[in-house]
Amino acid sequence: MQLKSLNKGRFSTYWKNNNNLIESVIKQCVVETKIVDEKSVLFRQGCKVNDLVLVYNGMISIRYEAANGRRFHLGTLDCDEHILGEMEFFTGYLCQFDIIAEEALTLSIVSADKLYQSLIEYPKLALFFATAIAFDYQDTLDIFLKRTLYSICYNIAFDLYQHYLNIHPVSSFQKNYLEAERFGTTDRVYRRAVSELVKLDIVEKNEGKLEIKSMEKLKEFIKCNDKISD
Structure with a gap:
Protein backbone atom coordinates (compact mmCIF):
# COMPACT_ATOMS: atom_id res chain seq x y z
CA MET A 1 0.00 0.00 0.00
CA ARG A 147 -5.02 -14.66 -15.52
CA THR A 148 -7.31 -17.54 -14.49
CA LEU A 149 -10.38 -16.97 -16.65
CA TYR A 150 -8.98 -15.53 -19.89
CA SER A 151 -6.56 -16.84 -22.48
CA ILE A 152 -2.86 -15.98 -22.45
CA CYS A 153 -3.29 -14.04 -25.71
CA TYR A 154 -6.05 -11.92 -24.19
CA ASN A 155 -4.06 -11.25 -21.02
CA ILE A 156 -1.00 -10.12 -22.98
CA ALA A 157 -3.13 -7.84 -25.17
CA PHE A 158 -5.07 -6.43 -22.20
CA ASP A 159 -1.82 -5.88 -20.27
CA LEU A 160 -0.34 -3.88 -23.14
CA TYR A 161 -3.51 -1.79 -23.37
CA GLN A 162 -3.45 -1.03 -19.64
CA HIS A 163 0.17 0.08 -19.89
CA TYR A 164 -0.77 2.27 -22.87
CA LEU A 165 -3.45 3.91 -20.70
CA ASN A 166 -0.92 4.16 -17.85
CA ILE A 167 -3.29 2.53 -15.36
CA HIS A 168 -1.49 -0.76 -14.74
CA PRO A 169 -0.37 -1.17 -11.09
CA VAL A 170 2.70 -3.24 -12.03
CA SER A 171 5.20 -3.27 -14.90
CA SER A 172 6.60 -5.94 -17.19
CA PHE A 173 9.94 -7.77 -17.29
CA GLN A 174 12.45 -7.74 -20.13
CA LYS A 175 13.15 -11.50 -20.02
CA ASN A 176 10.67 -13.87 -21.65
CA TYR A 177 10.69 -16.50 -18.91
CA LEU A 178 9.85 -13.84 -16.29
CA GLU A 179 7.08 -12.46 -18.47
CA ALA A 180 5.75 -16.02 -18.79
CA GLU A 181 5.67 -16.28 -15.00
CA ARG A 182 3.83 -12.94 -14.86
CA PHE A 183 1.06 -14.55 -16.91
CA GLY A 184 1.16 -17.76 -14.89
CA THR A 185 2.45 -19.93 -17.73
CA THR A 186 5.61 -21.42 -19.26
CA ASP A 187 8.09 -19.74 -21.57
CA ARG A 188 6.98 -21.96 -24.47
CA VAL A 189 3.28 -21.13 -24.06
CA TYR A 190 4.05 -17.43 -23.64
CA ARG A 191 6.13 -17.31 -26.84
CA ARG A 192 3.39 -19.15 -28.74
CA ALA A 193 0.80 -16.61 -27.57
CA VAL A 194 3.03 -13.70 -28.59
CA SER A 195 3.53 -15.30 -32.02
CA GLU A 196 -0.26 -15.52 -32.41
CA LEU A 197 -0.67 -11.81 -31.64
CA VAL A 198 2.12 -10.99 -34.10
CA LYS A 199 0.38 -13.03 -36.82
CA LEU A 200 -2.83 -11.09 -36.13
CA ASP A 201 -0.84 -7.89 -36.76
CA ILE A 202 -1.71 -6.62 -33.26
CA VAL A 203 1.77 -6.45 -31.73
CA GLU A 204 5.37 -6.39 -32.84
CA LYS A 205 8.76 -6.84 -31.26
CA ASN A 206 11.08 -3.85 -31.27
CA GLU A 207 14.59 -4.53 -29.93
CA GLY A 208 13.23 -7.46 -27.97
CA LYS A 209 10.40 -5.41 -26.42
CA LEU A 210 6.77 -6.19 -27.15
CA GLU A 211 4.90 -3.16 -28.49
CA ILE A 212 1.46 -2.36 -29.87
CA LYS A 213 1.48 -2.33 -33.68
CA SER A 214 -2.19 -1.57 -34.33
CA MET A 215 -4.24 0.08 -31.61
CA GLU A 216 -7.49 -0.50 -33.49
CA LYS A 217 -6.82 -4.23 -33.88
CA LEU A 218 -5.77 -4.44 -30.23
CA LYS A 219 -9.03 -2.84 -29.06
CA GLU A 220 -11.08 -5.04 -31.37
CA PHE A 221 -9.32 -8.18 -30.11
CA ILE A 222 -10.01 -7.22 -26.49
CA LYS A 223 -13.67 -6.40 -27.26
CA CYS A 224 -14.23 -9.70 -29.02
CA ASN A 225 -12.86 -11.60 -26.04
CA ASP A 226 -14.27 -9.43 -23.27
CA LYS A 227 -17.44 -7.96 -24.77
CA ILE A 228 -16.64 -4.50 -23.42
CA SER A 229 -16.74 -1.09 -25.04
CA ASP A 230 -14.15 1.68 -24.86
Whole structure:
Protein backbone atom coordinates (compact mmCIF):
# COMPACT_ATOMS: atom_id res chain seq x y z
CA MET A 1 0.00 0.00 0.00
CA GLN A 2 1.07 3.58 -0.57
CA LEU A 3 1.72 5.93 2.31
CA LYS A 4 0.94 8.88 0.07
CA SER A 5 -2.48 10.50 0.16
CA LEU A 6 -5.08 8.44 -1.70
CA ASN A 7 -6.44 10.43 -4.66
CA LYS A 8 -9.36 8.12 -5.36
CA GLY A 9 -12.23 6.46 -3.58
CA ARG A 10 -14.78 7.50 -0.98
CA PHE A 11 -12.27 9.06 1.44
CA SER A 12 -9.97 10.79 -1.05
CA THR A 13 -10.67 14.34 0.19
CA TYR A 14 -10.39 13.23 3.81
CA TRP A 15 -6.95 11.64 3.25
CA LYS A 16 -5.70 14.66 1.36
CA ASN A 17 -6.55 16.83 4.37
CA ASN A 18 -5.01 14.37 6.87
CA ASN A 19 -1.95 13.20 4.96
CA ASN A 20 0.52 15.03 7.25
CA LEU A 21 -0.83 13.14 10.27
CA ILE A 22 -0.51 9.78 8.52
CA GLU A 23 3.07 10.38 7.39
CA SER A 24 4.20 11.75 10.75
CA VAL A 25 2.75 8.81 12.69
CA ILE A 26 4.35 6.24 10.39
CA LYS A 27 7.72 7.99 10.59
CA GLN A 28 7.55 7.82 14.39
CA CYS A 29 7.31 4.03 14.03
CA VAL A 30 10.55 3.78 11.98
CA VAL A 31 13.33 2.13 14.00
CA GLU A 32 16.01 1.66 11.32
CA THR A 33 16.97 2.88 7.85
CA LYS A 34 19.32 0.81 5.71
CA ILE A 35 20.49 0.11 2.16
CA VAL A 36 19.97 -3.33 0.61
CA ASP A 37 21.62 -4.70 -2.52
CA GLU A 38 19.92 -5.58 -5.78
CA LYS A 39 18.12 -8.97 -5.64
CA SER A 40 17.89 -8.85 -1.84
CA VAL A 41 14.76 -10.61 -0.56
CA LEU A 42 12.79 -8.16 1.56
CA PHE A 43 10.15 -10.72 2.52
CA ARG A 44 10.22 -14.46 1.88
CA GLN A 45 7.15 -16.51 1.11
CA GLY A 46 6.14 -18.72 4.04
CA CYS A 47 8.13 -16.78 6.65
CA LYS A 48 6.89 -14.79 9.62
CA VAL A 49 6.74 -11.01 9.15
CA ASN A 50 8.12 -9.32 12.25
CA ASP A 51 8.17 -5.71 11.06
CA LEU A 52 6.97 -3.74 8.06
CA VAL A 53 9.16 -2.14 5.39
CA LEU A 54 8.78 1.36 3.93
CA VAL A 55 10.33 1.95 0.49
CA TYR A 56 10.25 5.61 -0.59
CA ASN A 57 11.43 4.91 -4.14
CA GLY A 58 12.95 2.10 -6.18
CA MET A 59 11.89 -1.05 -8.02
CA ILE A 60 10.70 -4.29 -6.41
CA SER A 61 9.15 -7.48 -7.80
CA ILE A 62 6.51 -9.72 -6.25
CA ARG A 63 6.54 -13.50 -6.77
CA TYR A 64 4.62 -16.58 -5.62
CA GLU A 65 5.94 -20.14 -5.96
CA ALA A 66 3.59 -23.13 -5.72
CA ALA A 67 4.55 -26.46 -4.17
CA ASN A 68 4.74 -27.96 -7.67
CA GLY A 69 7.51 -25.52 -8.60
CA ARG A 70 5.45 -23.26 -10.85
CA ARG A 71 5.83 -19.53 -10.28
CA PHE A 72 3.53 -16.57 -10.68
CA HIS A 73 5.03 -13.09 -10.89
CA LEU A 74 2.82 -10.08 -10.28
CA GLY A 75 5.50 -8.07 -12.07
CA THR A 76 7.65 -5.13 -10.99
CA LEU A 77 6.45 -2.21 -8.92
CA ASP A 78 8.06 1.23 -8.90
CA CYS A 79 7.70 2.15 -5.24
CA ASP A 80 6.56 5.61 -4.26
CA GLU A 81 6.29 5.63 -0.46
CA HIS A 82 5.07 2.02 -0.39
CA ILE A 83 4.63 0.08 2.85
CA LEU A 84 5.20 -3.68 2.54
CA GLY A 85 4.02 -6.35 4.96
CA GLU A 86 0.83 -4.55 5.98
CA MET A 87 -1.44 -7.50 5.14
CA GLU A 88 0.55 -9.87 7.34
CA PHE A 89 0.69 -7.23 10.08
CA PHE A 90 -3.11 -7.32 10.38
CA THR A 91 -3.70 -11.04 9.78
CA GLY A 92 -0.67 -12.54 11.54
CA TYR A 93 -0.36 -14.96 8.61
CA LEU A 94 2.96 -16.04 7.14
CA CYS A 95 4.22 -13.97 4.20
CA GLN A 96 2.28 -14.83 1.04
CA PHE A 97 4.86 -13.68 -1.54
CA ASP A 98 8.56 -13.25 -2.14
CA ILE A 99 9.26 -9.52 -2.39
CA ILE A 100 12.57 -8.82 -4.10
CA ALA A 101 14.60 -5.65 -4.58
CA GLU A 102 15.17 -5.22 -8.33
CA GLU A 103 17.81 -2.58 -7.62
CA ALA A 104 19.73 -1.28 -4.60
CA LEU A 105 17.15 0.26 -2.25
CA THR A 106 17.13 2.53 0.77
CA LEU A 107 14.38 1.30 3.05
CA SER A 108 13.04 2.01 6.50
CA ILE A 109 12.00 -0.65 9.02
CA VAL A 110 8.62 0.12 10.62
CA SER A 111 8.23 -1.47 14.07
CA ALA A 112 5.10 -3.62 14.23
CA ASP A 113 4.84 -3.01 17.98
CA LYS A 114 5.01 0.78 17.58
CA LEU A 115 2.55 0.69 14.71
CA TYR A 116 0.14 -1.37 16.82
CA GLN A 117 0.25 1.26 19.57
CA SER A 118 -0.16 4.07 17.02
CA LEU A 119 -3.28 2.46 15.58
CA ILE A 120 -4.78 2.32 19.06
CA GLU A 121 -3.87 5.95 19.69
CA TYR A 122 -4.90 7.22 16.24
CA PRO A 123 -7.96 5.27 15.00
CA LYS A 124 -7.96 7.42 11.83
CA LEU A 125 -4.80 5.58 10.81
CA ALA A 126 -6.63 2.24 10.89
CA LEU A 127 -9.23 3.63 8.48
CA PHE A 128 -6.45 4.77 6.15
CA PHE A 129 -4.90 1.28 6.18
CA ALA A 130 -8.29 -0.31 5.52
CA THR A 131 -8.92 1.96 2.53
CA ALA A 132 -5.45 1.49 1.01
CA ILE A 133 -5.50 -2.28 1.52
CA ALA A 134 -8.93 -2.48 -0.12
CA PHE A 135 -7.57 -0.83 -3.28
CA ASP A 136 -4.55 -3.16 -3.37
CA TYR A 137 -6.76 -6.19 -2.77
CA GLN A 138 -9.13 -5.39 -5.63
CA ASP A 139 -6.30 -4.51 -8.05
CA THR A 140 -4.48 -7.77 -7.24
CA LEU A 141 -7.63 -9.89 -7.37
CA ASP A 142 -8.49 -8.40 -10.77
CA ILE A 143 -5.09 -9.53 -12.08
CA PHE A 144 -5.52 -13.05 -10.68
CA LEU A 145 -9.05 -13.44 -12.07
CA LYS A 146 -8.05 -12.33 -15.55
CA ARG A 147 -5.02 -14.66 -15.52
CA THR A 148 -7.31 -17.54 -14.49
CA LEU A 149 -10.38 -16.97 -16.65
CA TYR A 150 -8.98 -15.53 -19.89
CA SER A 151 -6.56 -16.84 -22.48
CA ILE A 152 -2.86 -15.98 -22.45
CA CYS A 153 -3.29 -14.04 -25.71
CA TYR A 154 -6.05 -11.92 -24.19
CA ASN A 155 -4.06 -11.25 -21.02
CA ILE A 156 -1.00 -10.12 -22.98
CA ALA A 157 -3.13 -7.84 -25.17
CA PHE A 158 -5.07 -6.43 -22.20
CA ASP A 159 -1.82 -5.88 -20.27
CA LEU A 160 -0.34 -3.88 -23.14
CA TYR A 161 -3.51 -1.79 -23.37
CA GLN A 162 -3.45 -1.03 -19.64
CA HIS A 163 0.17 0.08 -19.89
CA TYR A 164 -0.77 2.27 -22.87
CA LEU A 165 -3.45 3.91 -20.70
CA ASN A 166 -0.92 4.16 -17.85
CA ILE A 167 -3.29 2.53 -15.36
CA HIS A 168 -1.49 -0.76 -14.74
CA PRO A 169 -0.37 -1.17 -11.09
CA VAL A 170 2.70 -3.24 -12.03
CA SER A 171 5.20 -3.27 -14.90
CA SER A 172 6.60 -5.94 -17.19
CA PHE A 173 9.94 -7.77 -17.29
CA GLN A 174 12.45 -7.74 -20.13
CA LYS A 175 13.15 -11.50 -20.02
CA ASN A 176 10.67 -13.87 -21.65
CA TYR A 177 10.69 -16.50 -18.91
CA LEU A 178 9.85 -13.84 -16.29
CA GLU A 179 7.08 -12.46 -18.47
CA ALA A 180 5.75 -16.02 -18.79
CA GLU A 181 5.67 -16.28 -15.00
CA ARG A 182 3.83 -12.94 -14.86
CA PHE A 183 1.06 -14.55 -16.91
CA GLY A 184 1.16 -17.76 -14.89
CA THR A 185 2.45 -19.93 -17.73
CA THR A 186 5.61 -21.42 -19.26
CA ASP A 187 8.09 -19.74 -21.57
CA ARG A 188 6.98 -21.96 -24.47
CA VAL A 189 3.28 -21.13 -24.06
CA TYR A 190 4.05 -17.43 -23.64
CA ARG A 191 6.13 -17.31 -26.84
CA ARG A 192 3.39 -19.15 -28.74
CA ALA A 193 0.80 -16.61 -27.57
CA VAL A 194 3.03 -13.70 -28.59
CA SER A 195 3.53 -15.30 -32.02
CA GLU A 196 -0.26 -15.52 -32.41
CA LEU A 197 -0.67 -11.81 -31.64
CA VAL A 198 2.12 -10.99 -34.10
CA LYS A 199 0.38 -13.03 -36.82
CA LEU A 200 -2.83 -11.09 -36.13
CA ASP A 201 -0.84 -7.89 -36.76
CA ILE A 202 -1.71 -6.62 -33.26
CA VAL A 203 1.77 -6.45 -31.73
CA GLU A 204 5.37 -6.39 -32.84
CA LYS A 205 8.76 -6.84 -31.26
CA ASN A 206 11.08 -3.85 -31.27
CA GLU A 207 14.59 -4.53 -29.93
CA GLY A 208 13.23 -7.46 -27.97
CA LYS A 209 10.40 -5.41 -26.42
CA LEU A 210 6.77 -6.19 -27.15
CA GLU A 211 4.90 -3.16 -28.49
CA ILE A 212 1.46 -2.36 -29.87
CA LYS A 213 1.48 -2.33 -33.68
CA SER A 214 -2.19 -1.57 -34.33
CA MET A 215 -4.24 0.08 -31.61
CA GLU A 216 -7.49 -0.50 -33.49
CA LYS A 217 -6.82 -4.23 -33.88
CA LEU A 218 -5.77 -4.44 -30.23
CA LYS A 219 -9.03 -2.84 -29.06
CA GLU A 220 -11.08 -5.04 -31.37
CA PHE A 221 -9.32 -8.18 -30.11
CA ILE A 222 -10.01 -7.22 -26.49
CA LYS A 223 -13.67 -6.40 -27.26
CA CYS A 224 -14.23 -9.70 -29.02
CA ASN A 225 -12.86 -11.60 -26.04
CA ASP A 226 -14.27 -9.43 -23.27
CA LYS A 227 -17.44 -7.96 -24.77
CA ILE A 228 -16.64 -4.50 -23.42
CA SER A 229 -16.74 -1.09 -25.04
CA ASP A 230 -14.15 1.68 -24.86
